[in-house]
Every structure is written in structure tokens, then in C-alpha cells.
Amino acid sequence: MASFTLHGIPVSRGIAIGRAHLLAPAAMDVKHYLIGEVQVEAEVQRLQNAICKVREELQTIRKTLPKESPAELGAFVDVHLLILSDPMLADMPLDIIRNRQYNAEWALVTQIDELSAQFDEIEDPYLRERKADVQQVGERVLKVLTGTALRLPEVDSEGTSFANIVVVAYDISPADMLQFRDRAFAGFVTDLGGQNSHTAIVARSLDIPAAVGMNNASRLIKQDDWIIIDGDAGVVIVDPASVILEQYREHQVQLLRSRRKLGKIKKIPAITLDGTVITLLANIELPSDCATAMESGASGVGLFRSEFLFMGRIGTQHELPTEDEQFESYRQAVTAMKGRPVTIRTLDVGADKPLNVEEQTALNPALGLRAIRYCLAEPQLFLTQLKAILRASAFGPVKLLIPMLAHAFEIDQTLAMIDRAKQELRSEKIKFDEHIKIGAMIEIPAAALALPMFIKRMDFLSIGTNDLIQYTLAIDRVDHEVAHLYNPLHPAVLYLLSTVIALGRKAGIPVSVCGEMAGDVKFTRLLLGMGLLEFSMHPAQLLAVKQEILNSDLDGLIAQTKKILRNTEPSAIAAAVNQMRANPTPSHKSCL
Missing domain, CATH: 1.10.274.10 (PtsI, HPr-binding domain)
Structure with missing residues (x-):
């Protein structure tokens, strides 16, 4: 059989080499008939x-x-x-x-x-x-x-490396993946999925190489084919030539050595070569994610997406979680972090992601009644969540993060709602942090360009780069036809990022980045050069980013970054950012 290569979406880094094991195809194509x-x-x-x-x-x-x-x-x-x-x-x-x-x-x-x-x-x-x-x-x-059973491969009792398998499927659920826990499996390849699919999230949490969104992989790959997964590139090589196989095996060994070295820096503070302390935080979706955040050495939670409590309900609006149910989830996260701060983002749903699945969506959902706009339009729902978050603040340091703010009146209405929630808790004699910090997500260009009104009213800022890039470049980042236009290094994006960070630091207000850019080592030195001191990312990305920080000298990076920001040619900017990482400015101080 001739070797061939498939391209998909990289979701979990590393190299996997093994034999293909095909799971049964999707069972959605079933017989249709009427019954008496x-x-x-x-x-x-x-x-x-x-x-x-x-x-x-x-x-x-x-x-x-x-x-x-x-x-x-x-x-x-x-x-x-x-x-x-x-x-x-x-x-x-x-x-x-x-x-x-x-x-x-x-x-x-x-x-x-x-x-x-x-x-x-x-x-x-x-x-x-x-x-x-x-x-x-x-x-x-x-x-x-x-009567279609999930058939799993048998391996030898010692689970040696030659028994490693690569699971190939149209799609695979977390529950099915759990049934592989006693098997020797090297990685996953699926036809479906994206960066945020549960297959991708589980692969990252298990630190297993995976490539998803491969379209026809389950049809093109045959049982027992030799497969290489390049998790960094999202590439799958089927039936590779011996020379290619040996190259990837050597690369795999090098990656394993690098990972062992990363493990050694887990307890080392994130300090640059010139002595600047950087705060590394974790993004989480569930209270149980806190265990992974703690294990990775995170200094706290920079983004707790609260949507999971609401979006798990695919029924009607009366099934929304109660104040007590929300409070218990937030409390679990706060206590699990053992004194480290937890930043909880208020509900980010709306016309594009309705709580009631029977609601009609807006024509332009990304621009519709979502996030804080939705919460202000549903004051009782918002008040319930605010009270639950405030109650959790009695059990440890909590920060409140408000998404998609753009107008001064939205900020003022939000602060008024928080004051009302506080007053109701006081009346009920329920404890909470009276001085809880309140921050704004900067994810709309208008917010970045009118930052003084945010600095005047808020305690901290968190830049959501995913949406900021999407709105700045006027593209739908999940639309495949325009996905190639999504560019974190576009001059306009870099201008907005650098402006927010610089103005925040000048005003003495903390600024963090919680979007995908924070966890991508390609951008670590660039963000440091802009003056960013706080990064929030998926826990699995934290040690790699820390390594970049430990080997960075801010004095040199600031000069390089200023030069990059003066450039308006995207290709030159990309080349300069790559050069910045490949050849960091040397320092007289030694790395930890």
C-alpha cells in the first residue's frame, strides 16, 4: 500500500506511532419503517x-x-x-x-x-x-x-509498546474513551471534532496526541495500518516509509525528553531572566478541572466559564440551575483552589446560544443579544447568578468577570446589579466578600479603543483574544470559508492588544490575556514584550509557556516588540515573531 497523508485540526501536541484500530462507524443510518x-x-x-x-x-x-x-x-x-x-x-x-x-x-x-x-x-x-x-x-x-457492540483490541498482559494502538473513528465519546483506559493506546484520529470538542479536551487532559476533523480518515485508513500522528501539525501519515518512521521515532524520543524537563519546572516560579514575575493562570469549564489546574502549577483560575451549568440543560428555561446549585459549583471550585484566586465569568449565552433550544436565533448571532446584553435583558437570571458567585466568595478569593462590555451604561447597569445582589445577601444575612474585584472582558474593538471608561470603573481587565480577533477582522472564526483570514498577527489586532496592555499598566490596573494566544508558545515572547504580566490558558499549555518565560529577557523583548508593532506588513511581522522565538535576545543571567 502506498503511503499517504491526511490533514486535520491539531488539538493535542506530541507524536503518536502505532497500529490503526477502527471503531465501528456511526450508527445513525438506521432502518426507517412504520409500525402498527x-x-x-x-x-x-x-x-x-x-x-x-x-x-x-x-x-x-x-x-x-x-x-x-x-x-x-x-x-x-x-x-x-x-x-x-x-x-x-x-x-x-x-x-x-x-x-x-x-x-x-x-x-x-x-x-x-x-x-x-x-x-x-x-x-x-x-x-x-x-x-x-x-x-x-x-x-x-x-x-x-x-446490537452493535464496541469491540476493543486485546493487548499483551505487559502492555508493551509494540501493542500500542491508534484509535480511528468517525467520532468517539468520552465514555468510550474511558473503556480504553486499561489498553495501551497511543493516540486518536477522528473524522469529526474541533479544537473544543470533548475528544480534543480529553486528549489534552490525558496528554495524548490527537488529530480531529479529518473528514474521511475512518474510510481511508484500514485496520492495522501503521499510523503516525503529528499532533503539533494536525497531520496523520498512513503506512509511512521506513525512513519517515525512523525520523518520527527519533522526534518522539526528543519530545519525551523535553516533557520530562518541563516536569522539573512545575514548582519553579515563572520569573523572566531579568527578574520579572509573571502570573500563570488556568482556564476551566468545570469545578473538577481545578485538580488539573493545581497539578499544572497554576497560580489560580483566570477564567471559569460558567456556561456549563446552563448549557447542560437542553430543555426549557424553567430547568435553569437554582442559586443554590450554582453556588455549590462555584464553592467547589473556590475551595479546590486552596486560597488561589478564581475568576468567574458571568453567563455568556444569548441569541446565538439560547438557553431554551426552541428559541429562534438572531440573523447575526455574534452581534446579537448575547453575554452581558442577554444578562441585562434577563435581570432575574443575572441576579441569581451574581448572588451565587458572591456567596462563593466567602470561601476564598473570587473575582467577577463580565463578558462583552462595550458601553459605559452597560458597565453602570452591571455594577448596579452587583450592588443589588450584595444588598439582598446582606438582608438575608449571608456572608460574601464585600470588596470582591470586578473586571471586564475586552473582546470588542470599541472596548479596546475606549479603554479609559473601563479603567475608571473596573478593578481589572481580561483580553479575550478569540473574539477580539474575530470582531476586529470581521470574520466568523468557525466558518471554514473565511477561516484562513483569522490572523492573531494582523497589525490591527496587535495594535489593540498592545494598547490595552500599555494603558492598563499605565493606570495601574491588572491586565491578563485569557484567549488562545495566551497558551500558544509562538506568542509568549511577543506578549511579554508588550508588557503582559498575566497569562491564563488551558492547564496542559502552562508548563510550555512557563519554559518560554524562564528563558526570556524582557529588556530585549520590549525593543524587538516595539519594532514589530511599527511594521504593517503581515509577512514581515510573522517572520519577526518567529525570529524572536528562534533567537531570543541573549542575557548575562542564567536560566533557572
Whole structure:
């Protein structure tokens, strides 16, 4: 067989080499037929039995999860259990069977397709990819209905390296991945998925090389093919030539050595060669992520996305989490961080990602009623969350972060709502931090260009580079047709970034970056040269960024960065940034 290469989305760094193991293809293509009226209740019972069996399987996986497993794995199984119990998936297909007399498989697929179409309207990439969770739960039920079992490869008792496998699938759920925990597997390749898919998140948490969004990989790759995954490039090489195989094996050894060295700097403070202290924080989605953040050596949580509490509910608005339920999740995160600060971002949902899946979306969802705009339009929902966050602040240092602010009146209304939440808690004699820090996400160009009104009113700023780049360049970053226009090094983006950092430092107000740029080592020295002292990223990226910091001399980087910012040619800027990392300015001081 001739060697060939596939290109996808890099989601977890490293090199994986192994034999391909193909999982059964998606079970969504099922038989469609009508049943007689006398068969309806029997068909309803058949679907209910399948749902019960899947629930038992997931509960068993959850209970038998080893204590040392990454926290994300258990949390994802919990999400699948919630989806399985949601009326939109557990009850609606039963109504379809009764009303339309579809067979169980057809009824289930019909409802999954309906839910999937609603998720497709969501603009936010992280939340839009939660469609995969619904499909994975549905597929698990379908496999029970159709008798399709998940077959796993057998390995020798010692689990030696020659038994390593690369899992190739159309898609794979976190629950299925857990069933590989006792197998020797090297990496994952999936047709579906993106940077924020659960496959990607789990791969990063397990530190396993993976490439997703490969389209036809599961059809083109054959069982037992030799495969190389280049996790840094998102490239999969199938049936590589011996010389290529040896090159990648050598590269793999070098990466392992580098990772061992990274482990040695876990407890070393992030200080540049010239003695500047840099704060490294973690981005989390779930309270259980705090364990990974602590293990990575994070100084705190720079971004706790609170959406997971709300978006796990795919039903109607009356099912939104209560104040007590929210408080308990926030409290868990705060106590888990053991005195380190936790920055909680208020709800970032809206027209593009409705809490009620039956709501219609806006024509331009990224520009619609979302984030703080949505919260101010739903004051009771906002007040409930604010009170829950404030209550959690009694258990450790908490900061409040407000997304998508652009206007002074929005800031003033938000601060008024926070004051009202405080007053209600005082009346209820509930403790909270009276002096809680309140910050703004800078993710709209208007906010970056009108920064003085933010500095006047807020305690800190956090730059969301993902949206700032999207809005500055007027592109949808999840639209494949314009994805090539998404450029963090565009002169306009760099101008806004440097301006916010410089004005914040001049005013003595803390500024952090919590978008993808913060965790990308290609940009670490550039951001340092702009004067950034606080980075927040996925925990898996933290040690690599720390290594860049430990080997950086700010004096030299500041001079190089000023020169880059004066340049207006994108190609020259990119070359200069690459040069900055390849040949950092030498220092008379030695690296730790």
C-alpha cells in the first residue's frame, strides 16, 4: 500500500506511532419503517429499555473510574448522564413513536437530528460542538437497539509498546474513551471534532496526541495500518516509509525528553531572566478541572466559564440551575483552589446560544443579544447568578468577570446589579466578600479603543483574544470559508492588544490575556514584550509557556516588540515573531 497523508485540526501536541484500530462507524443510518398501532407500546418499551441499559453502562463507567484519572473524564460522563435523562432525548422520541408510529431507531434519530440542527445555529464554537455530546449519547442508545457492540483490541498482559494502538473513528465519546483506559493506546484520529470538542479536551487532559476533523480518515485508513500522528501539525501519515518512521521515532524520543524537563519546572516560579514575575493562570469549564489546574502549577483560575451549568440543560428555561446549585459549583471550585484566586465569568449565552433550544436565533448571532446584553435583558437570571458567585466568595478569593462590555451604561447597569445582589445577601444575612474585584472582558474593538471608561470603573481587565480577533477582522472564526483570514498577527489586532496592555499598566490596573494566544508558545515572547504580566490558558499549555518565560529577557523583548508593532506588513511581522522565538535576545543571567 502506498503511503499517504491526511490533514486535520491539531488539538493535542506530541507524536503518536502505532497500529490503526477502527471503531465501528456511526450508527445513525438506521432502518426507517412504520409500525402498527398494536406495536406502539412494545416499541416504546424497547427504547426505554435501551435507555436504561445505557444509563447503567455510564453509571458503571463513572463508579469504576480510577481516582488518578483526569477530572474531565468523570465530568464528561456526568454530562452524558444528564443528556440521557433530559426530556428532549428521553421523552420526545417516545412521543414520536406514539404519534407518528415510527420504529424506535427512526424516532430516536429524528429527535437527534432536530436537536443537532438547533446546535448548528449556535455561533460559539465550544458550545456548538456540544452537539457531539447529544449525538454520542444517541449513538450509544442506538448501538443497544441494533446490537452493535464496541469491540476493543486485546493487548499483551505487559502492555508493551509494540501493542500500542491508534484509535480511528468517525467520532468517539468520552465514555468510550474511558473503556480504553486499561489498553495501551497511543493516540486518536477522528473524522469529526474541533479544537473544543470533548475528544480534543480529553486528549489534552490525558496528554495524548490527537488529530480531529479529518473528514474521511475512518474510510481511508484500514485496520492495522501503521499510523503516525503529528499532533503539533494536525497531520496523520498512513503506512509511512521506513525512513519517515525512523525520523518520527527519533522526534518522539526528543519530545519525551523535553516533557520530562518541563516536569522539573512545575514548582519553579515563572520569573523572566531579568527578574520579572509573571502570573500563570488556568482556564476551566468545570469545578473538577481545578485538580488539573493545581497539578499544572497554576497560580489560580483566570477564567471559569460558567456556561456549563446552563448549557447542560437542553430543555426549557424553567430547568435553569437554582442559586443554590450554582453556588455549590462555584464553592467547589473556590475551595479546590486552596486560597488561589478564581475568576468567574458571568453567563455568556444569548441569541446565538439560547438557553431554551426552541428559541429562534438572531440573523447575526455574534452581534446579537448575547453575554452581558442577554444578562441585562434577563435581570432575574443575572441576579441569581451574581448572588451565587458572591456567596462563593466567602470561601476564598473570587473575582467577577463580565463578558462583552462595550458601553459605559452597560458597565453602570452591571455594577448596579452587583450592588443589588450584595444588598439582598446582606438582608438575608449571608456572608460574601464585600470588596470582591470586578473586571471586564475586552473582546470588542470599541472596548479596546475606549479603554479609559473601563479603567475608571473596573478593578481589572481580561483580553479575550478569540473574539477580539474575530470582531476586529470581521470574520466568523468557525466558518471554514473565511477561516484562513483569522490572523492573531494582523497589525490591527496587535495594535489593540498592545494598547490595552500599555494603558492598563499605565493606570495601574491588572491586565491578563485569557484567549488562545495566551497558551500558544509562538506568542509568549511577543506578549511579554508588550508588557503582559498575566497569562491564563488551558492547564496542559502552562508548563510550555512557563519554559518560554524562564528563558526570556524582557529588556530585549520590549525593543524587538516595539519594532514589530511599527511594521504593517503581515509577512514581515510573522517572520519577526518567529525570529524572536528562534533567537531570543541573549542575557548575562542564567536560566533557572
